[in-house]
Amino acid sequence: MEVSDIKIRRTYDHGRLRAIVSITVGGDLAVHDIKIIEGDDRMFVAMPSRRENGRFCDIVHPITAVARHELERKILDSYLQYQQQQVMGKSLQPAEKENL
DSSP, rough: OOOOEEEEEESSSSSSSSEEEEEEEEEEEEEEEEEEOOSSEEEEEOOOOEEHHHHHHHHOOOOSHHHHHHHHHHHHHHHHHHHHHHHOOOOOOEEEEEEO
């Protein structure tokens, strides 16, 4: 899967939600509202979803485990790189900071 662009749209300091991300796949498809969540053991990526009959259902998601792992790795790597740049005082891209 060719992810041609990853944008960190908003970051959070409190709670488990760490960031909202948008990606471009193959230069042709944009996916918005991907969430980076701080889990008990590790950070993970939650794809855009909606609530239906009391459950959350993904709106878009990778079909295979390999594709999911690759996408998650690329998004988390981008987020960690973004965090490092923020610590060094250099912004890679604008992201709205949410301090709740």
